[in-house]
Amino acid sequence: MSNNELVIEKDYKAPIQSVWTALTDCNQMKLWYFDIKDFKAEPGFEFSFSAGEGEKKYVHICKILESNPVSKLAYSWRYEGYAGDTVVTFELLPTSGNTTHLRLTHAGLESFPSDVPDLSAENFREGWEHILGVSLANMVETDTIKLDFNIDAPADRVLQVLTHPNHSWGTAFGGGALAHTDWKEGSDITWTDLEENVGARGKIAVKNNGKLEMRYYDAIDPQPNEQLGDYTERFTMETMPNGQTHVAIEAGPLQKLHIGHHKA
Numbered sequence: 001m002s003n004n005e006l007v008i009e010k011d012y013k014a015p016i017q018s019v020w021t022a023l024t025d026c027n028q029m030k031l032w033y034f035d036i037k038d039f040k041a042e043p044g045f046e047f048s049f050s051a052g053e054g055e056k057k058y059v060h061i062c063k064i065l066e067s068n069p070v071s072k073l074a075y076s077w078r079y080e081g082y083a084g085d086t087v088v089t090f091e092l093l094p095t096s097g098n099t100t101h102l103r104l105t106h107a108g109l110e111s112f113p114s115d116v117p118d119l120s121a122e123n124f125r126e127g128w129e130h131i132l133g134v135s136l137a138n139m140v141e142t143d144t145i146k147l148d149f150n151i152d153a154p155a156d157r158v159l160q161v162l163t164h165p166n167h168s169w170g171t172a173f174g175g176g177a178l179a180h181t182d183w184k185e186g187s188d189i190t191w192t193d194l195e196e197n198v199g200a201r202g203k204i205a206v207k208n209n210g211k212l213e214m215r216y217y218d219a220i221d222p223q224p225n226e227q228l229g230d231y232t233e234r235f236t237m238e239t240m241p242n243g244q245t246h247v248a249i250e251a252g253p254l255q256k257l258h259i260g261h262h263k264a
Helices: 016-024 026-032 121-140 155-163 256-263
Strands: 005-012 046-051 058-068 072-079 086-095 099-107 142-151 178-180 188-192 198-208 211-216 232-239 245-255
Touching: 005 121, 016 026, 016 072, 016 086, 016 099, 016 121, 026 121, 058 086, 099 121, 121 245, 121 256, 142 256, 155 211, 155 232, 155 245, 245 256
Parallel strands: none
Antiparallel strands: 005 099, 046 058, 058 072, 072 086, 086 099, 142 245, 178 188, 188 198, 198 211, 211 232, 232 245
């Protein structure tokens, strides 16, 4: 490593394919990085985008120099109207426990004008630390929502409210949500918004006096015979000596990016 290279290394609790997809799929990139339409991780592909703090925006001009799927991606990085040419390189390495090590190298920063603070090496370090340490981590890593509370009603009544076809407790979610199902164990369940747009499909995996569990497909429109995904919603209800019901909810795994929205 030369003194003119900025190097940042991060470890992610996510498989290498997930990290690579986040780095190269334009639909995912816009959620954590920049909105680069029709991005292709192919040598020679040129792209540009505008970004910056506040009112000051910089037009980034880039070209893919190297792309080795799931291991290395490199592209040139310069700015319209400013001198200087740099190269950004992402290198991925699978590590134990289905995790991934990422090494970012941003070389050539000394070629940018020294009288533009936004283009200083320190500013780039702060930017990349946030992008990789927060934004990308929230995109590729997952977590499980866990909530618990007491309800002044018996457990069978709580389950009845959760599964009664005329009770629309799902509308409490942001934007409203409706469950289309007969709530029988093994039956299909489809969640839609109030305009009948489908948001998720799955199965009622377990339903008894103390437990309601729903498992979901990864795709909104699963193919015939497609296996259920990992995402599961589990409600556990336990009647307490005072007659109240203790309700524990687990939902996940979810991308950390979406945890706040679902938890609210």
